[in-house]
Amino acid sequence: MTEPILSKGKRTRQAIEEAAYELFLDQGYSATSMRQIAEQAGIALGGIYNHFAGKEAIFTAVILNQHPYKQILPIALAVEGDDVESFVYNTAQALVDELGYSPDFLKLVFIEVVEFGGKHMAALFQDVFPQILPLLERFQSDKVRAIPPVMLMRVFIGTFIAYYLTEEMLGDVVMPDLQEEAMGHFADIFLHGVLKPKEQ
Amino acid sequence: MTEPILSKGKRTRQAIEEAAYELFLDQGYSATSMRQIAEQAGIALGGIYNHFAGKEAIFTAVILNQHPYKQILPIALAVEGDDVESFVYNTAQALVDELGYSPDFLKLVFIEVVEFGGKHMAALFQDVFPQILPLLERFQSDKVRAIPPVMLMRVFIGTFIAYYLTEEMLGDVVMPDLQEEAMGHFADIFLHGVLKPKEQ
DNA sequence: CCTACCGATCGGTAGG
DNA sequence: CCTACCGATCGGTAGG
Numbered sequence: 001m002t003e004p005i006l007s008k009g010k011r012t013r014q015a016i017e018e019a020a021y022e023l024f025l026d027q028g029y030s031a032t033s034m035r036q037i038a039e040q041a042g043i044a045l046g047g048i049y050n051h052f053a054g055k056e057a058i059f060t061a062v063i064l065n066q067h068p069y070k071q072i073l074p075i076a077l078a079v080e081g082d083d084v085e086s087f088v089y090n091t092a093q094a095l096v097d098e099l100g101y102s103p104d105f106l107k108l109v110f111i112e113v114v115e116f117g118g119k120h121m122a123a124l125f126q127d128v129f130p131q132i133l134p135l136l137e138r139f140q141s142d143k144v145r146a147i148p149p150v151m152l153m154r155v156f157i158g159t160f161i162a163y164y165l166t167e168e169m170l171g172d173v174v175m176p177d178l179q180e181e182a183m184g185h186f187a188d189i190f191l192h193g194v195l196k197p198k199e200q
Numbered sequence: 201m202t203e204p205i206l207s208k209g210k211r212t213r214q215a216i217e218e219a220a221y222e223l224f225l226d227q228g229y230s231a232t233s234m235r236q237i238a239e240q241a242g243i244a245l246g247g248i249y250n251h252f253a254g255k256e257a258i259f260t261a262v263i264l265n266q267h268p269y270k271q272i273l274p275i276a277l278a279v280e281g282d283d284v285e286s287f288v289y290n291t292a293q294a295l296v297d298e299l300g301y302s303p304d305f306l307k308l309v310f311i312e313v314v315e316f317g318g319k320h321m322a323a324l325f326q327d328v329f330p331q332i333l334p335l336l337e338r339f340q341s342d343k344v345r346a347i348p349p350v351m352l353m354r355v356f357i358g359t360f361i362a363y364y365l366t367e368e369m370l371g372d373v374v375m376p377d378l379q380e381e382a383m384g385h386f387a388d389i390f391l392h393g394v395l396k397p398k399e400q
Numbered sequence: 401c402c403t404a405c406c407g408a409t410c411g412g413t414a415g416g
Numbered sequence: 417c418c419t420a421c422c423g424a425t426c427g428g429t430a431g432g
Binding site for chain 4: 401402403404405406407408409410411412413414415416
Binding site: 026027028029030031103107109110111113114115117118121125145147148151154155157158159161162163165166168169182185186188189190191192193194197198 | 226227228229230231303307309310311313314315317318321325345347348351354355357358359361362363365366368369382385386388389390391392393394397398
């Protein structure tokens with residue numbers, strides 16, 4: 001919410017990134033022209049090249065600064081709940097609340113996979129990995145089965161991706177009424193998959 | 201394996217689709233030009249328009265005919281195993297064996313989401329849905345917890361997508377040695393999530 | 401099914 | 417940071 005004062009140069013650069021981000025989400029990378037980016041950023045075409053070496057440099061900046069984890073991580077870190085169960089359920093709830101039902105927040109990664117063959121992934125990963133480590137601790141519990149922690153985190157993240165992608169694939173067409181509960185089912189199945197069976 | 205005899209027109213059309221399929225997987229839709237498709241299909245640019253109304257018509261045909269489920273469904277249907285456990289494990293194994301570790305077979309769907317906003321999804325779904333119904337039966341078991349069957353299928357499919365997408369996202373960078381076992385972990389967690397706890 | 405062409409638009413740059 | 421421009425390439429078509 002804090003609006004840091006940026007120099008004019010920084011502000012223009014920021015405007016270009018935001019314009020590009022919106023257009024990429026909407027149309028993908030190749031279908032978005034430098035002219036569209038310039039127009040949406042309120043600048044002349046030539047002006048872009050004072051801030052970026054070229055089109056791909058814009059994408060690189062965008063994916064580093066607008067990557068999904070930048071949205072997800074703060075949400076997940078702010079979630080309350082001392083045990084695994086409530087953490088998983090609360091995170092599921094919080095994510096759906098903040099991100100809605102659309103997989104928009106995943107589209108940048110899809111663009112990266114489809115239009116760049118994943119070649120920025122390594123750089124991205126270096127940036128992300130240290131920051132998701134704190135989340136690993138929240139799975140630390142003797143209720144959890146013996147599963148390598150990294151694998152735990154991977155399946156956890158994967159479960160959310162799976163929810164959103166299948167939402168896009170068949171959410172509107174089938175069972176629109178089940179939508180509200182769907183994320184609950186994903187979280188529930190994940191939890192049962194990860195926890196030791198309760199003796200009841 | 202059977203090579204049906206096609207008329208020359210059909211063969212050309214098929215060659216165009218296959219050329220486009222390869223190029224789309226490699227570059228995405230927008231970055232692929234009609235000239236590239238023509239060249240790879242061994243035809244002149246103008247010739248394409250005897251078979252397709254335009255570029256998007258090619259994509260529509262490709263996604264209908266080369267959609268991932270066309271590869272996955274036969275594999276899953278051929279899997280042996282009478283109980284849920286062996287079905288899930290064998291399917292996981294068979295898919296990795298046939299599709300490898302790369303998410304290539306998912307790229308068409310990503311292109312559809314990124315470059316078309318998912319607008320062909322409904323038509324696609326009508327084609328796919330009836331054919332995956334038989335798979336639902338293989339989850340019919342009193343070992344399975346009370347979960348709506350459609351949701352079961354959705355999480356099952358989602359688990360595979362999650363595996364492949366996280367594989368692309370961090371498979372090469374981290375834990376390349378764990379790769380072989382990773383799918384096993386996904387299947388294992390899914391199974392525990394879906395089955396009633398065993399009294400042991 | 402090909403040749404030759406259309407207008408439009410692309411990413412990028414020179415020069416100021 | 418803008419104006420005016422570059423060569424290249426785009427999807428598509430006319431005509432044969």
